[in-house]
Amino acid sequence: xxxxxxxxxxxxxxxxxxxxxxxxxxxxxxxxxxxxxxxxxxxxxxxxxxxxxxxxxxxxxxxxxxxxxxxxxxxxxxxxxxxxxxxxxxxxxxxxxxxxxxxxxxxxxxxxxxxxxxxxxxxxxxxxxxxxxxxxxxxxxxxxxxxxxxxxxxxxxxxxxxxxxxxxxxx
Amino acid sequence: xxxxxxxxxxxxxxxxxxxxxxxxxxxxxxxxxxxxxxxxxxxxxxxxxxxxxxxxxxxxxxxxxxxxxxxxxxxxxxxxxxxxxxxxxxxxxxxxxxxx
Numbered sequence: 027x028x029x030x031x032x033x034x035x036x037x038x039x040x041x042x043x044x045x046x047x048x049x050x051x052x053x054x055x056x057x058x059x060x061x062x063x064x065x066x067x068x069x070x071x072x073x074x075x076x077x078x079x080x081x082x083x084x085x086x087x088x089x090x091x092x093x094x095x096x097x098x099x100x101x102x103x104x105x106x107x108x109x110x111x112x113x114x115x116x117x118x119x120x121x122x123x124x125x126x127x128x129x130x131x132x133x134x135x136x137x138x139x140x141x142x143x144x145x146x147x148x149x150x151x152x153x154x155x156x157x158x159x160x161x162x163x164x165x166x167x168x169x170x171x172x173x174x175x176x177x178x179x180x181x182x183x184x185x186x187x188x189x190x191x192x193x194x195x196x197x
Numbered sequence: 198x199x200x201x202x203x204x205x206x207x208x209x210x211x212x213x214x215x216x217x218x219x220x221x222x223x224x225x226x227x228x229x230x231x232x233x234x235x236x237x238x239x240x241x242x243x244x245x246x247x248x249x250x251x252x253x254x255x256x257x258x259x260x261x262x263x264x265x266x267x268x269x270x271x272x273x274x275x276x277x278x279x280x281x282x283x284x285x286x287x288x289x290x291x292x293x294x295x296x297x
């Protein structure tokens with residue numbers, strides 16, 4: 027029963043995210059969607075993922091988004107299309123993208139209904155965070171280190187790209 | 198008791214919502230948010246598969262996906278800020294020129 031509650035919450039919140047014109051509301055609704063997903067992870071016996079979903083996604087990434095939205099101070103999406111806009115990108119043909127998305131969901135539902143048997147979760151759950159950590163630092167130690175390099179590169183890249191250019195001229 | 202298929206269908210729906218958001222919205226921030234929805238849909242199916250197979254690798258890869266998503270959000274938002282300084286706009290159609 028809880029599954030359907032969280033699933034409905036996630037779907038409705040995600041739909042509202044892309045239905046909003048104001049990005050601030052979009053970000054806040056996406057946090058709600060991530061909270062529902064975190065509940066689903068708890069139902070899937072993955073408490074570690076549920077926790078980092080809240081801490082990292084809702085707590086860090088979404089705050090970063092909210093910060094940028096408020097920094098740019100451009101809350102409302104522009105609805106007017108200037109003459110530079112390609113004819114295929116104006117509002118009428120753009121609805122075609124939504125139709126394509128409906129086609130994608132139909133294909134996915136068809137594939138799922140056709141191929142996968144209705145399996146239930148019969149295996150014993152592994153909920154231990156210690157098991158995750160042990161695997162992360164033994165079998166996946168190299169990937170873990172590569173990830174740290176990736177974060178360093180992303181941090182340097184973000185600082186370099188978001189820097190004002192006149193700072194470089196003054197140096 | 199929901200089955201694996203229920204989780205996969207939910208994941209497919211969320212992924213499609215993210216895809217539709219990328220197509221329909223005309224705001225760089227909302228497009229990045231739609232990408233986050235898609236990443237989370239994939240994360241959900243990873244965890245559901247890992248639970249169904251009784252392995253822990255599903256949760257490990259979710260950890261890596263979240264790390265990459267954080268890096269992507271940081272770099273993407275830095276690009277958005279740099280673009281906004283040039284054009285005072287978040288509409289992706291304003292950035293069609295290669296040079297200005």
